[in-house]
Amino acid sequence: MAYFEASVTGQGSGARTGGAALCAPVKASFSEFGGKTSEYETHAVVYYEGDDAKRLYELVRGSLMLYKLLPDGRRQVVEVLRPGDIFGLANGNEHDCTAETLTDSVVQEIDLRQVERSDELQRTLTKCLTNQMRVLHEHAVLLGRKSAVERVASFFMHLVPDRGGLGCTGPQDEENDSFDLQLHMTRQEIADYLGLTIETVSRVVSDLKRRGVIRVDKADKIHLNRICSLCQMTGMH
Amino acid sequence: MAYFEASVTGQGSGARTGGAALCAPVKASFSEFGGKTSEYETHAVVYYEGDDAKRLYELVRGSLMLYKLLPDGRRQVVEVLRPGDIFGLANGNEHDCTAETLTDSVVQEIDLRQVERSDELQRTLTKCLTNQMRVLHEHAVLLGRKSAVERVASFFMHLVPDRGGLGCTGPQDEENDSFDLQLHMTRQEIADYLGLTIETVSRVVSDLKRRGVIRVDKADKIHLNRICSLCQMTGMH
DNA sequence: CGAAACCTTGACTTAGGTCAACAAAAGTGG
């Protein structure tokens, strides 16, 4: 499963469905178009910023980030992808980002010339890109206008199925207000995604812990005690 | 012309071509698909965030911004569009942004159902979206990792044809290192685009003026004295 | 001409960055 393990805690009433229909509504599937399937292990680079774009990729399993570097080493993670997301499109130019896995991943590749030919693929692409665009818009708000706490809260909320993201269904049953997240990112990766420093991320997480909103079981295993409180901290309510 | 008037100053040797082939390589053109052409005046809203998406739009003439608001009024301008750019795609959902003109504009509209049918349109769309995505990626770096000066310098550089943006050709002839920009945005709009406050934008502009890098003829009419110096300040060199 | 909108500048505050020390995991090799 993507990015987090939807191991629903299900204390209280009915257990959450956990993961099946996640936030991003449209997902690609290249399987029918053949192409090569590759496996990558954690922190493997699929391509570097500046490489010639020759293939279109679909993330089939695992989790992957796209990032850009400034010459002095500052990094911005611009997208975090989950299964069904596509990447690598470049209109005949070089890749504008580096693509690096966050977990062991399975990636499906298709030659870009083939993509150019298939009407069906074009249609799928439009849908996927439209969605990714929306995510990027929302992330621009986060980067441009949100405080550190709001950024971290938003980040966590996006990892809860049907919450935080585009298809957010609002507060669920009052009983089941908790959730287990498995982050597949280091503090540094989270910081580079949220436009913060590693120290600030760490401090905010400690603070949320102190306030009882979350419980940190391991650095990358976080239990949300009160989803609704967290949601209030995203700046969006 | 988009967003700035490419009134080349052409002091020194040969005049710059000014504007014809701007940075963004792929441009749409819906004219052949019919659809309605509408004119909007400055600061007109084409649609609001939350409206049902029914049409796809192409900006034919003028300049337009897409922005999102947080409930407390904070605003983030997520895209600034120029002629040939498309907007309004939403995969059957509501619009995720408000679309508001920055200048008097001409917009071509096509029903989304028609878009769904046309293979040719889908192909154009993929190209356009891919480009817009790259711009969004770069903007994420700006918002997440750049200082105020770097943001303003990057913003100005993007308004110089063939510089700053994707198809940047690097330093041109040494002789012609100046350029006239016509911003079609208020300080507030620029601030909301760059993730800064109006005061910070104002201060940075004053500072660039003091340092002789730019000359401010009118608040929205800025002459770049030394494009290369400005380019050095973008954080990308 | 007067009002409204927009821009600039200064004085002060603060959120988040930097630097540094240490703690806790996670590999690695004997």
Next chain:
DNA sequence: CCACTTTTGTTGACCTAAGTCAAGGTTTCG
């Protein structure tokens, strides 16, 4: 399985870039 190094995360003290607040200057427009 246990030292030992490396990587990753946490916390504190301090600093600074950019935000806030406030006053005044310019432009624009009715």
